[in-house]
Amino acid sequence: MRKVSLALTLILFLVISGMLLGLLFYSPLSTLLSSITSPEIQFAILLSLVTSVASTIICIAIAIPVAYALARYTFPGKRIASLVLTLPLTLPPLVAGIALLLFFGTTAWGKALDSAGFPVIFTPIGIIVAEVFVNLPYMVRIMRSTFTAINPRFEHVAKTLGCTETGAFFRVSLPMARHGLIAGTVITWSKAMGEFGAVLMLAGATTMRTETLPIALYLNISTGDVDLAIAAATILILISLVALCTVEYLDKNVNVF
């Protein structure tokens, strides 16, 4: 039993690392570098960075109060609310994308946004919207479990020591939640960098317009431009690696999934 399971673990390790290394070393280094510095990949890197940072900030701003409410307060319909808030976790991103497309494309609300100068469909704004929608549940879950783990008595004491309710949150609970917050931010950001399905549906796949790294990978492999596709993939692998290491280093107890 011991030998078999250890051997299987070793094989799995070799297969995964072999696959990834094979991808990284598929094209010679000079080709890889020139692909990464090509205008199309440069554009994709920049667009991915801007949209992922923006969507992560929006996720943090929404997830912190929502997660806090779910962790601290009881209110009617809490179970339903937490179920619906978590649903996008298990929803295929393509389905989330088409729901967003219908919501912004056919409803009065979507049209109002469009005429107000915030066109969502097939635009970079759509990328941000799709990323927020898909990633928010992760952030909410991580922050919720982080806040749940903090005894509310810390805030009670802070209030007897002169804090308002808001003050107690910002001076005590939020600093105590910082590990969860950093882990959640890194995960949300790296997922935003890699988001494909929902972005494809809502923002489309227009070269040099809504072309994030995963879209660049998809478009270039469809046209047979393997080197550019590999350049995009390489960057995505590095981002995943950095995100994973950060989370592992920060706190082994942060409950991610």
Place this chain on the structure above:
Amino acid sequence: MLRIESLSITLGEFSVHDVSLEIRPDEYFIILGPTGAGKTVLLETIAGIHTPHTGRIFLDTEEITQREPRERNIGMVYQDYMLFPHLTVEENIAFGLRQKKVPVHEQHNRVLEMFNLMEIGHLKKRYPGTLSGGEQQRVALARALVLRPEVLLLDEPMSALDSRSRERMRRELLRIRRVTGTTIVQITHHFDDVFALADRIAIMREGRIVQVGETSEVFLHPADTFVAEFLGIGNIIRGRSVRQGNIARIVPTRGPAFTAASSVTGDVVVTLHAEDVILSKAPFESSARNCLQGTVTGIVSSGSTVRVILDAGFPLTALLTRESCRELDLKEGSGVYATFKATAVHVIPLNSTG
């Protein structure tokens, strides 16, 4: 003075019903009760964490029922201390002063004052996670006391400490009270705390206060069977303890002296469980150090057991089975010998100020 008028609040499975209390200035007041009696909810409501459904709270002459916790001048120390883990000892203690925007220079002086009072200056750069239970306790007290609260609320402050630190903490609390003149309200289920610290006590059960009074009064005259059984002790004797070799000789305020395995001297209260007292018709030879002669003054039966109350110079209660009581043929007025071991006698130093 802290006055509570018919306070009621329900929080999940814990509730407080129609509680009225008056706690005098500079008093050490202990609320005693079993787990789930609503003691913590009561304390938190006094601190202002929860708003009561009905009832009012007064501090001196002002009503504070609707006031926010930060405007009440009431400090609180929880059983698990709740030191902020992301702040050093010094920052924890200065926390309240910073919130109240006390000038930096004065902040510094008052934190120093607390370092001296609690003897924790050497810990100032440490984080709470690295401190022992006793050290955390002192930091938590310092953090509350630095704001010079009118009332200090303590939630089971000794329960997480070992018996030696507990004894030391009791002395510390008495000293704090003497030095700062703070009114202290403590909740506990530890009888030793009650005798060592309290001026008056209240017994709480299922959210209600069932008895309030001077400590000895409540122990000697429990209001009902719940209080008697909860206090569950049977025998409380006041007296003086004198050292005799390596044991203590207890001289009660009236009645014969007996011995106790203890090193405590001075004014004391001793407790002796009723089930540790053996009754016999004649004195007998045994390892037990104490054998007192007495007369039966009362027999109270409850279920399968019987409480026999003797006059041995002081009242003494023994817990017997129905069968033993019948076999010994005990009635009111019977002469009887009470035997108990010196190690069964528990000696508690008396609160010297109370």
